[in-house]
Amino acid sequence: MSTLLLSMKGVSKRFTLHHQNGAQIPVLDQVNLDVRTGECVVLDGPSGQGKSTLLKLIYANYRLSGGEITITPPQGEPVDVGSAAPRALLQLRRETIGYVSQFLRVIPRVPALDIVAEPLTEGPAGSAMTLEAARETARTWLQRLSIPERLWSLPPATFSGGEQQRINIARTLIKPRPLLLLDEPTASLDGKNADVVITLIHEARSRGAAVIGIFHDTAIGRAVATRHVDVSQFRKNA
């Protein structure tokens, strides 16, 4: 039995550039979207049309210009993303939303293994793992995503784009969270690794998570989606 996880009502987003005479850049308008557990919603539409923006609004990386976003974790109270205190948003990100962005931003010195292991060591006492135990789990994930073992002790700054992307995926998915936001997770991956990602998405769904994803490869999009949403419908006509 699926539950409502995400509810977007009348969400709009525009950017105001103060240093270009207050020029306004509208991106999204009147977004209405509900996502339930077990779904995989694939966002479609030409690039530059607001797909990434939508994910960033959910993740509270971008601020709402209008409307409401409500996230209801399976065992918790609903959180109004637009008005929640920073502390509540940080907790939401730790426990409820996993976000694979297009960039891997990490402190230069940390080895790949620890970057992947770290999310498991965070959290309240009792649910947090020790670093050693977390590393064990991290190794499994790195193996699964075909990261060669010789790279595990190295910081990812020197890795290829595809390797960095796989690290990004590993460190986000290693901690099971109810809502996953994936922004072009397979963009730099070859066929074999892309298949692994598809499998991971299926696994996440079957444990009850909901996935919202952007896939530049339409075939992959079709392979994972339970439904498609065309974002260009929310694009305000200039």
Place this chain on the structure above:
Amino acid sequence: MNQTSMLASAEPDASSDANEINFAYLDERTKRMIRRAILKAVAIPGYQVPFASREMPLPYGWGTGGIQVTAAMIGAQDVLKVIDQGSDDTVNAVNIRRFFERTTGVQTTTRTHLATLIQTRHRIPETPLQEGQVMVYQVPVPEPMQRLEPREAETRALHGLAEYGLMHVKLYEDIARHGHIATTYDYPVQVNGRYIMSPSPIPKFDNPKLHRNPALQLFGAGREKRIYAVPPYTSVESLGFDDHPFEIQRWNASCTLCGSNSSFLDEVITDDAGTRMYVCSDSDYCQARQSDSADSADKANQAEAV
């Protein structure tokens, strides 16, 4: 008035009232100011009381603080002893004693047990002091933390708030550097469980004598303009660590002259070959022991002769 008679009237004339020096050199108002400072110091054991240090007929660094305290305390009935490094007859001790003889006419002595007022530089006599006696110490640097914290505003706050971690940092450094607390003189103490004080550059050997001493102990620093005090029977504890406690110096020798093995010994090189002998630093104590043993030898001879 012509030039010659001006010069003539400028010559010092001992009988003229204008040239007479007050008893103990300082004017009465100054003495009262210093006594007020002393009273404050006695009321707050170990606390450094600022005072308006006067110009004295010796330069800073020669005991002007101790002299001002003695000058404020001394009365016609006092018997004064002055020592420097334990000796009554070094240049400094002789000069200071003569200064007080000339400006007060009081009786002076070299015998510790006969003195009512003792001014000292850098030693405490071996003979235990008694109630009613007053010890005046000459102090160069009254602030025990000065080396580590030269800002006076800061050290005042540290004393006021009893924040003494820094003092133990100094001792820690000694142990780290030398394996033991290397400070051998001017070893810091805590007075009455409250203020940390510099006991003046006495050897640490003397520190135990400060503790619950029946005499009144006063400390004067002329250049730094501070007076502090340890009232009779006050606790004075030398700082240390649990695992590196305070320890006094010990010698493997005894005094060549009097045979004492419990006094502070000076090392004296007697020839160019480096031959050395150990002699009591406290000259009065050493001489007394020598004449005592001479007396008992005489008595023994007399007994034999009979």
Place this chain on the structure above:
Amino acid sequence: MKANDVMPLPLLSVQGLSKNYAGRVALQDASFDLWPGEVLAVVGESGSGKTTLLNTVAARLQPDGGQVLYDTRDAGLQDVHAMSQARRRLLARTDWGFVHQHAADGLRMEVSAGANVGERLMGLGQRNYGRLRATAEQWLERVEIDVARIDDAPRTFSGGMRQRLQIARNLVTQPRLVFMDEPTSGLDVSVQARLLDMLRQLNQQMGLAVIIVTHDLAVARLLAHRMVVMYRGCIVETGLTDQVLDDPQHAYTQLLVSSVLPT
């Protein structure tokens, strides 16, 4: 696990803080709360008031208006500036830390590394040399300073080592709140990276709350959960770090973010 667990009280609450210097407004009506374990970056350019804010909150300066409330261990929420000097100094030496931009301002340069680390403990009455030394050794290891340097004075240390020693000196009493004033500026880039990583780990392991003043947005992004942007003495924008950096709302913030040279 409920999404909205019972929120603990803020560790620190800054309310309407103001500070003037001879008629010039250095800080105006600054307010924010800080929870245990949170890292808050205060960014802005020179003259923005960020250092004044830090020093006023850390009770090194007296404000002209507003208050700073801190949740002390023994007496609950207390107005930091209304405390006695003795209590404030004790707080600064136990439950708080302050890491200066120039390590020499936060260390005793002539005293050994071990004594620098042990001083706070000696001030609290620790009187066992052996144990003091052992604690100092542990902390030197933790901040990745060769333990063999324990008896060396920081005069002989490199800039990065001095900063790490300063951190150890502050953390030895397990403070809950640490103030940092541009702790990585002036250091080589690789040294900076090492220090940032260490600060991040310490923040996580010790549940430290940190207020860090920096002009380097990259440092803020990597280290801070939240950020406030200061301009001419006022907080012009506040939010999650990535929010402020990726979706700046205020004109000045937009200027600041767009001015960073790309690498």
